[in-house]
Amino acid sequence: MDEALIPRLRAIVGDRGILTGEDVRARSCDPFRAVPPLGPVIVRPADTGEVAAVVTLCATQSQRIVTHGGRTGVAGGAYAGPEEVVVSLERMSRIEEVCGVSQLAVVEAGVTIEALQSHVAEQGLFYPVDLGSKGSATIGGTIATNAGGNRVLRWGMTRQNLLGLEAVLPDGTVVCAMNRLVKNNTGYDLKHLFVGSEGTLGIVTRAVVRLVPAPASQAVAFVSVASQDGLLALLGRARRLSTLSAFEVMWPDYYELVAESGTGRRPVEPGRAAYVLIEAMGYNERLDQQVFDEFLSEAYDVGLIMEGVTAASKKQIAELWRVREAAEVIVREMSPFVSFDISVDVRKVEAFVARAKDLLNEAYPMVRTVTFGHLGDNNIHIGAHVGRDTVAQEHRVESLVFRALREFDGAITAEHGIGQLKRGFLPEHKSAGEMTAMRRIRDALDPGRLLNHEVLF
Numbered sequence: 001m002d003e004a005l006i007p008r009l010r011a012i013v014g015d016r017g018i019l020t021g022e023d024v025r026a027r028s029c030d031p032f033r034a035v036p037p038l039g040p041v042i043v044r045p046a047d048t049g050e051v052a053a054v055v056t057l058c059a060t061q062s063q064r065i066v067t068h069g070g071r072t073g074v075a076g077g078a079y080a081g082p083e084e085v086v087v088s089l090e091r092m093s094r095i096e097e098v099c100g101v102s103q104l105a106v107v108e109a110g111v112t113i114e115a116l117q118s119h120v121a122e123q124g125l126f127y128p129v130d131l132g133s134k135g136s137a138t139i140g141g142t143i144a145t146n147a148g149g150n151r152v153l154r155w156g157m158t159r160q161n162l163l164g165l166e167a168v169l170p171d172g173t174v175v176c177a178m179n180r181l182v183k184n185n186t187g188y189d190l191k192h193l194f195v196g197s198e199g200t201l202g203i204v205t206r207a208v209v210r211l212v213p214a215p216a217s218q219a220v221a222f223v224s225v226a227s228q229d230g231l232l233a234l235l236g237r238a239r240r241l242s243t244l245s246a247f248e249v250m251w252p253d254y255y256e257l258v259a260e261s262g263t264g265r266r267p268v269e270p271g272r273a274a275y276v277l278i279e280a281m282g283y284n285e286r287l288d289q290q291v292f293d294e295f296l297s298e299a300y301d302v303g304l305i306m307e308g309v310t311a312a313s314k315k316q317i318a319e320l321w322r323v324r325e326a327a328e329v330i331v332r333e334m335s336p337f338v339s340f341d342i343s344v345d346v347r348k349v350e351a352f353v354a355r356a357k358d359l360l361n362e363a364y365p366m367v368r369t370v371t372f373g374h375l376g377d378n379n380i381h382i383g384a385h386v387g388r389d390t391v392a393q394e395h396r397v398e399s400l401v402f403r404a405l406r407e408f409d410g411a412i413t414a415e416h417g418i419g420q421l422k423r424g425f426l427p428e429h430k431s432a433g434e435m436t437a438m439r440r441i442r443d444a445l446d447p448g449r450l451l452n453h454e455v456l457f
């Protein structure tokens with residue numbers, strides 16, 4: 001990029017708003033690998049006006065921009081090349097309003113999920129989009145990727161928890177669609193254009209999000225099951241619980257790795273077909289626990305549960321969730337690995353997983369995998385390590401798994417998005433008409449492809 005632009009950017013955002021040199025190089029655009037931005041500058045606007053001024057300046061110079069939230073995205077959507085300016089929303093982290101009556105919060109896009117959750121908890125409220133990365137993942141990033149997480153089964157993805165937003169278009173125009181109403185059919189509901197657009201149509205600067213009353217009860221059990229049929233039967237029964245908030249499945253390859261990791265995560269004996277963390281959240285502690293316990297004992301009596309433990313305290317709840325959220329163990333034991341977040345009809349999940357692993361085994365006899373996911377909403381994560389040159393083999397590994405996925409009518413990304421890393425596969429998994437419509441929308445809003453140029457298509 002033309003470095004003469006840096007003083008002009010500095011004039012907009014001030015000294016605090018500009019990072020250069022080592023401050024840029026020390027960052028990573030990827031949570032699991034060191035991938036620094038390759039350009040010379042990170043711009044950190046303090047408000048929407050500054051974002052709009054930065055984007056307008058860049059547009060007049062045909063300068064490409066990559067937007068950064070918490071940089072926890074795992075699809076390479078935040079990777080920035082040498083010619084690109086990074087715009088980070090990290091200084092836009094104000095929680096402007098929390099309304100308990102309307103059950104909403106008005107926030108800037110750089111607020112992290114955890115900061116919002118902690119803040120609204122003081123008023124007995126909860127923001128239900130809940131991810132393992134919530135300490136760093138931002139409202140803007142989760143909107144851009146339509147993030148899901150652990151409680152989609154109960155409260156939906158980001159799209160379902162968003163009332164309105166504000167975004168800066170690639171030419172600097174500010175679109176203020178800060179709707180606060182649940183029902184509002186006044187023209188196009190533009191927020192949906194930006195949800196899941198992966199930063200290609202605009203920079204999200206503020207949002208109005210839905211809140212729910214903070215659940216008063218949380219019951220968690222960790223169980224093992226004997227077969228995949230039993231797993232689906234258990235899911236069917238669990239769905240009858242009106243309080244069900246998570247049904248997180250771990251395959252033996254995942255559970256055995258975590259149970260043997262020496263990190264004290266071994267709630268049940270290994271050696272079963274699958275392991276499930278079941279969580280229920282409600283508003284009547286005594287009744288909710290009673291219903292949950294009845295569900296568990298019935299499932300045990302009919303042979304759906306082989307072994308199980310229930311949490312008796314908040315500490316034990318956290319310990320059981322740590323088994324499911326053992327990203328650091330996977331990183332330590334499996335790196336480098338190719339990670340998948342795919343969607344498959346629950347009835348086909350087992351056949352798909354077997355087929356994908358067969359294809360990987362044929363190509364890479366030494367392959368190691370971990371398989372886990374939010375089964376209740378069709379979402380499976382697979383991590384595959386095929387040796388030291390896993391990174392070099394990434395495309396081939398993906399091709400094999402995606403080939404299996406096509407056979408089972410699955411989706412190549414359930415929640416992480418296409419980013420830059422899966423971009424080559426998009427046309428094979430979208431119809432020609434969908435690709436045309438997506439191109440026309442992008443061309444209309446960003447004819448110069450200035451925002452997140454390498455993302456999506």
Ligand SMILES: Cc1cc2nc3c(=O)[nH]c(=O)nc-3n(C[C@H](O)[C@H](O)[C@H](O)COP(=O)(O)OP(=O)(O)OC[C@H]3O[C@@H](n4cnc5c(N)ncnc54)[C@H](O)[C@@H]3O)c2cc1C
Nearest residue numbers: 069070071072073077138140141142147148149199204415
């Ligand atoms: C341990 C771990 C667990 C995770 N668990 C889940 C999970 O359960 N469910 C899930 O869905 N994801 C999960 N993720 C992935 C990641 O946290 C999400 O994709 C998250 O939404 C990214 O938010 P971010 O703020 O970090 O965005 P970034 O990583 O900074 O950016 C992601 C994409 O959004 C764009 N973007 C960021 N901010 C904006 C903005 N303000 N306006 C426009 N575009 C923007 C970027 O350009 C990029 O393309 C996990 C990641 C990790 C590391």
